[in-house]
Amino acid sequence: MSMNPFTPNFGQVPRHIAGRSQIISDIMNALDGNLGDPARTSILVGARGTGKTALLSYFAAEAEQLGWISINVTCIPGMLEDILQQVAYKAKEFVGKEKKGKIKGVSVGQLFSIEWETLKEDHQNWRTEITKVLDKLESEDIGLLITVDEVTASLGEMIELASIYQLLVRENRKISLLMAGLPSEVSSLLNDRSVSFLRRASNYNMGRIEDYEVEEAFENTVIDAGKEIKPEALTKAVGAVRGFPYMLQLVGYRAWQQAKNKKYINAEDVDKAIVKASNDFENRVLKATYKELSQQDIVFLKAMLEDENVTEISAIEKRIGKPSGYVSRYRARLIERGVIDSPRRGQVQFALPGMKEFLQEQE
Ligand SMILES: Nc1ncnc2c1ncn2[C@@H]1O[C@H](COP(=O)(O)OP(=O)(O)O)[C@@H](O)[C@H]1O
Ligand SMILES: [Mg+2]
Structure with a gap:
């Protein structure tokens, strides 16, 4: 019997990616194309299970075919150090790959083998270290792709990474930063004053697939x-x-x-x-x-249960007896959490399969 080809685990890249063709072509073109392409700095935004991590892994793998080194980190303490360590590891890894012609005519291993030790020993600041790395890569026209999963504004290192990245972009480095996160986390990151330039990053909403x-x-x-x-x-x-x-x-x-x-x-x-x-x-x-919903969120959602498919916002106002400002605030909150979406102006529907039935079973 042949192996089950489906991949029902978080983070697993599916054998066939359904949809997402716009995101994929934008980002692949950016990696393959010009320095100034805005999609080199992109954020994938979506609820759990919409395929953010899988796409980041996909881009990381594809980028390596195009002559980039890909570094994948999760937004947790130690992330910046992790990036430097992965560069060292990748450099070694590429020594073997070189023969298969993955990265044409480049011996990244040679580039790094000696210098790396000294890089790690003296604790210079992260910008200096990454600049050394980029100088090496640049001499061989290799780009550096960093993917950051599960972004959160509450991690200082995320803010630090974003600020340094901005400077590197200004220096015209061959660098790309692809991030992914839950809608509420991404919006608080984008509202952080010190990384306001991230607001100009390409923002991709991981919505429903056709x-x-x-x-x-x-x-x-x-x-x-x-x-x-x-x-x-x-x-x-x-x-x-x-x-x-x-x-x-x-x-x-x-x-x-x-x-x-x-x-x-x-x-x-x-x-x-x-x-x-x-x-x-x-x-x-x-x-x-x-579990993450508040009592008020649940009241809003329960007011949607009697409708077959879509619910008019005006109907929710009547059913829960609250003014439109209140209802629109909860509407925004629930869209941010990926629980509902808005197929048309003035309407909402459940975005998670089975959420409606699940709510019906709750007291
Ligand atoms: N475009 C897609 N087509 C088919 N399956 C996908 C797609 N994107 C992700 N998946 C699958 O969906 C599940 C969740 O993907 P994951 O990337 O972990 O989501 P997220 O990081 O948004 O929580 C995984 O089992 C993955 O294989
Ligand atoms: Mg994920």
Whole structure:
């Protein structure tokens, strides 16, 4: 039996990325193109499970094919030191890769092997150290891509990194900073006075993926791994995914499992898979999201339950008996948390698959 090709784990790069083609082409063009391309400084913004980490990993891997060194860090204490250590590690790693021609005609290992030790021993400030690194890379026309996951404004090192990065951009260095974070964290970072230049970074909202894109990725994942899926089964799966990347992987994983040794995944397999996947999604995403909500958030959300699909904001005002200023404040808060989104002006809908049903079960 062949291996289950779906990747229902946070941070795992999927075999087929559904949608996101605009983000991907913008950022790949920026890495491949001109120094001044604004997408070299980008922020991916979205709720849990929308695919931020997976995309950062994807860009890091692709960038290395284009002659960049990629450094991936999470926004936690020690991040700046971690960046320098990873540069050292990458430099060594590239010695082996050199022969496979990954980075053309470059021996980064040679560039770093001696100098690195001295770099690490004297504790100069981070800007000086990274400048030395960039000088070395520049002489071989290698770029430095730094990805920072789970950004938060409360970490001093994030502010420090952003401020130094700004100076390096001004010096016309071949450098790129791709960040990702939850909407509320990103907005507090962008509101931090000392890094106001980040407000000019390209901001990508990791919204819902279109059904046809989910369908395509789902089917290709199945086919590439040696099974097929009946049209009716595929339609059901797409319906349950509701444009949400993590749900795509959960449904796919369970459906594959359910089909066992059969060549085809059928509708019955998918029905059973959806029940299990919804359960997984509830445990790994919905419960955590729910816990972060305030009483007032929940009152707002419960006022949406009686509608089939979308809810008019004016209806919420009537149902909870609060003025429009109050309602629009909670609307903004819940959109920031990725719980709801606004398909049209004056309307909202649930953004997380199963959130509505989950709320219905809560007291
Ligand atoms: N565009 C996509 N198409 C299909 N699956 C995806 C896509 N992006 C992410 N995934 C899958 O969704 C799950 C969550 O991705 P992850 O990057 O961890 O999300 P986040 O960092 O936003 O919480 C993973 O299982 C990953 O394989
Ligand atoms: Mg993540």
